[in-house]
Amino acid sequence: MVSFKARRSEPQLVSPARLTPCETKPLSDVDDQHLLRYYETVVGFFRTCTGRTDRPTDLMRTIKAALAEALVYYYPVAGRLREEAGGKLVVDCTAEGVVFVEADADVRLEEFGEPLLPPYPCLEELLCDPGDIKAIIGRPLLFMQVTELKCGGFVAGFHMCHNIADGFGMIQFMITVAELTVGEAFPSILPVWKRELLSTAHSPSPITYPNPAYEPLLNSLDFTSDDVMLSTPPHRMIAQYFVFGQREVTTLRSHLPGKLADSATSFELLTAVMWRCRTVALGYESNQRVRLMITMNARGRWNRHTPIPWGYYGNAHFSPIAELTVEELCRQPLADTVELVRKTKLSVTKECTRSMVDTTAYIRQWPSLTMDRTYEVSDTRWIGAGDGLQLGWAEYVGGGIPLAGDLTSKLGSHHMRCKNEDGEDSTVVSLLLSRSAMERFKKEIAVWLNKHEKNLIIPSSL
Numbered sequence: 001m002v003s004f005k006a007r008r009s010e011p012q013l014v015s016p017a018r019l020t021p022c023e024t025k026p027l028s029d030v031d032d033q034h035l036l037r038y039y040e041t042v043v044g045f046f047r048t049c050t051g052r053t054d055r056p057t058d059l060m061r062t063i064k065a066a067l068a069e070a071l072v073y074y075y076p077v078a079g080r081l082r083e084e085a086g087g088k089l090v091v092d093c094t095a096e097g098v099v100f101v102e103a104d105a106d107v108r109l110e111e112f113g114e115p116l117l118p119p120y121p122c123l124e125e126l127l128c129d130p131g132d133i134k135a136i137i138g139r140p141l142l143f144m145q146v147t148e149l150k151c152g153g154f155v156a157g158f159h160m161c162h163n164i165a166d167g168f169g170m171i172q173f174m175i176t177v178a179e180l181t182v183g184e185a186f187p188s189i190l191p192v193w194k195r196e197l198l199s200t201a202h203s204p205s206p207i208t209y210p211n212p213a214y215e216p217l218l219n220s221l222d223f224t225s226d227d228v229m230l231s232t233p234p235h236r237m238i239a240q241y242f243v244f245g246q247r248e249v250t251t252l253r254s255h256l257p258g259k260l261a262d263s264a265t266s267f268e269l270l271t272a273v274m275w276r277c278r279t280v281a282l283g284y285e286s287n288q289r290v291r292l293m294i295t296m297n298a299r300g301r302w303n304r305h306t307p308i309p310w311g312y313y314g315n316a317h318f319s320p321i322a323e324l325t326v327e328e329l330c331r332q333p334l335a336d337t338v339e340l341v342r343k344t345k346l347s348v349t350k351e352c353t354r355s356m357v358d359t360t361a362y363i364r365q366w367p368s369l370t371m372d373r374t375y376e377v378s379d380t381r382w383i384g385a386g387d388g389l390q391l392g393w394a395e396y397v398g399g400g401i402p403l404a405g406d407l408t409s410k411l412g413s414h415h416m417r418c419k420n421e422d423g424e425d426s427t428v429v430s431l432l433l434s435r436s437a438m439e440r441f442k443k444e445i446a447v448w449l450n451k452h453e454k455n456l457i458i459p460s461s462l
Helices: 059-073 168-179 214-221 246-253 258-263 264-280 325-333 334-345 350-363 435-450
Strands: 012-014 023-024 039-048 082-083 089-092 098-105 140-151 156-159 237-244 289-297 321-325 376-378 389-391 395-400 413-420 425-434
Touching: 012 059, 023 350, 039 168, 059 098, 059 156, 059 168, 059 321, 082 258, 082 321, 156 168, 168 389, 168 395, 214 289, 214 413, 237 246, 246 264, 258 325, 258 334, 258 425, 264 325, 264 413, 264 425, 264 435, 289 325, 289 334, 289 350, 376 435, 395 413, 425 435
Parallel strands: 098 140, 289 376, 376 413
Antiparallel strands: 012 098, 023 089, 039 156, 039 395, 082 089, 140 156, 237 425, 289 321, 389 395, 413 425
């Protein structure tokens, strides 16, 4: 992989371009989870479109002005978090600003790889230093670095406080900055706050009838973990990325009966196989219970029954959980696992949304919540939907959440859209395991794919 060093300016604070309301805004109960008290990382790669002559002469000045304009619409992002009585978070909209760092690097966009896939080389050079990623009180809510490349393209790297926005909201904000950078008069998606939609109307109390999809979490409150994934230090783990093209998905479908083979989505299929292989690789005892947690976006056409309006950029995700013993998971037909993944996805209905909010508010009181033997999966392929986001002289060509797992839990896999070496639309799935478990995982999944593992894996640069 290419190696380079970025030349960075001193960090500077960028405030909203115009006067914004000075007020205090409460977060939702979904925002105000202890597990979200960290800075999530998002990166976007942009290419200058061939033949365009309207690229700004001073790119950094233009982007910084666009960021200041975006903060007029997203003015809470320019504020600071504060804890009220009981530790509940609020946002003081103080217009103090966000951190912006200018950078450049002697590298071309094509040197990051064609097709552009994680792991991105020298990722740390494309991101500014946010300090302690778990310290979110009284600090800027966004740290942004823009790195200008030798070819005229650029990379935008964000660290954004997860309590303010989820992945969808972060990308929405990033798109707004990009649109204003290329001369749009206002955002194509106007931001919506309305955090009361996902808040309880009363003081949280023990859940008498918990939503079945969250019951495993309630059962783990104040529980001492013995999970090897949680006890293994990060420096003894490796991240790898697995590419599933049309050929691999077709091979996996061949393990399903006809009707299900036709109807199962690639996300359901890949999640079922990855969960089984990961469980075997981690060597859990046959009678131990393992969990699959699917992070579901409550927005969008698939979920019209939820009350989330278009433009809502707060945390609007729920994470229903499936739970089985190791023996049940690994001995049942793959079709049963795929059906379980589907059932878990579809559990986020209008009827259970309010119960999930109440449960989330109650769980928040238990900072000792564990994620024992849990595999968390998120479908972020929508970030790369289409053939690239065309924004005048600039085109979005790739990016998303660039880390396997995240910086706090280590348990997550992201499904991201990509193209494989043959130029086919494919899915790349991230995974973080110890070295010995990763070797066992590769052997397990190679059996399902009837192929040699080296054709499937992108080695990590981490």
